[in-house]
Amino acid sequence: MSDTSPSSPSDRVVPSGHAETLRRLEKSAARLAAAAITRMDESLPWYRAMPPENRSWIGLVAQAGIAAFTEWFRHPEAPQAISTDVFGTAPRELTRAVTLRQTVEMVRTTIEVVEEAIEEVAAPGDEALLREALLVYAREIAFATAQVYAQAAEARGAWDARLESLVVNAVLSGEADEGLLSRAAALGWSTPDRVLVVLGTAPDGDSELTVDAIRRSARHAKLHVMTGVFGDRLAVIAGGSDDPLHTARALIGPFAAGPVVVGPVVPDLLAATRSAQSAAAGLRACAAWPDAPRPVLADDLLPERAMAGDSTARDQLVEEIYRPLEAAGSALLETLSVYLEQASSLEGAARMLFVHPNTVRYRLRRVTDITGWSPSDVRSAFTLHTALILGRLAGSEQQI
Incomplete structure (x- = not known):
């Protein structure tokens, strides 16, 4: 020196x-x-x-x-x-x-x-x-x-920035291991029990200024974050909140124009790879939903992700929507299918099923209770319809 x-x-x-x-x-x-x-x-x-x-x-x-x-x-x-x-x-x-x-x-x-x-x-x-x-x-x-x-x-500071970049990149690339926890601890990561990943486009200019802006937003929102700019992508690992949309809105300021996708909440940093993969798949699929909100949940993009070839999204639609409806009885699946085919008309579905419209209404409420998606909402109906198609395909594959 x-x-x-x-x-x-x-x-x-x-x-x-x-x-x-x-x-x-x-x-x-x-x-x-x-x-x-x-x-x-x-x-x-x-x-x-x-x-x-x-x-x-x-x-x-x-x-x-x-x-x-x-x-x-x-x-x-x-x-x-x-x-x-x-x-x-x-x-x-x-x-x-x-x-x-x-x-x-x-x-x-x-x-x-x-x-x-x-x-x-x-x-x-x-x-x-x-x-x-x-x-x-x-x-x-x-x-x-x-x-x-x-x-x-x-x-x-330069060493911490490089180490932080390595940690975030390991999560994004699916290479998280036990060593990741010690590296995160060296950065002051306090191991929050709720973690998610936010992905979007990085702004032009100095990436260090972008990272500093994310950290200021995180301090104001009382969130734990690790962040980095990778090419044209800005990634944030956030911990300390179980409300993904609230978290993303608190951090969205430094992101450039374009979609910002929020991965699901996971229990810890090692599981953050799952959140990162969902967010990355959602970011790729956002082009299929031009009117998507900003930020948008990766799970709200399940239909687009499934069509783009995301096997995780296909499995999630089948396991979280089709299988529970199938287990609840064939009447729910049949009613949902007919209702969607009849352009979401209660009366049309009732005529096709030879039941009273109130019966259709009751069964659709049951669909909402079981899946969390409402058939009367246009976006939810699209998700449910995609899940039905994928579930039937999965069933036919098992029979072959």
Whole structure:
């Protein structure tokens, strides 16, 4: 890690001819570092609570800080890489164990210890010079501290973005496994018990801005999300809500114009592959329903998905609609079939079945209770009709 000092040489104090002060400063460096560590142990509870290894690294940082001040005092006109001189002694992992606030407290404590020793360390007549040099150096250290943490945050953010993209891509591609859970946990995913996937078109421009917009919307809606842009597709894994349409509406702002499809709610992240596959199939089939709402549930696109070759949709229509009606008795299947063939006319269906229209009405209510789809609604009638066709085909295949 390297940097250049934020100030120019002309801003600095040039202590030429003050060799005695420099000699005293060099001699006192180890003692001042030890005093700084003692002061931290007395006044900083977080330091006392740290593991011995981290306290040891912080001690080295304090020693390096005082040594760097001594070298800076010796050659103030030379460009210095303070962040390398001071923080380069500690491992990168220390920026995760020690917060920026704690580092500021550590630096402040060390500077205070050195400042209190100025009368003792400085040669007679050099007290003001050393104090002024320490003030300028404290500013340099503040800039260096900010830069170290900014670089660490930038690197961590880039790594997190890549890891998040890998997690979302694994869910979309159906490659979710137990390792996915540990990677998601590293991103702060809190394992909500309700998860769904939202897919749509990504807007033009910087994908990072799109991802940030999704995260802002998620925070406002109190949702857990992982998201990514893959080509022209924007994918969001959302957790924490059992209302898929409400979730999608809360996140829909950053999506580009075009259909936005919401997969079904599943119990956890590993099952999110199922939600993603349904949403992807729905997105492909949306062209067959130009007037589809935005967002639209993948399950509302079951007929189009089935016609587009989605075997999952075909099985779902047969298992969730045709089989329950078949199990309820042939009268319901026959009544539904005739009603749909008679252009949804109660009277026409009653004449064809030789029953009273109220009987047809009762049986259709039973169809709604069993399947959740109302034959009187045009869109639901289309779904029911498709399920009947697929169910009959499945039955004929079994007989062959």
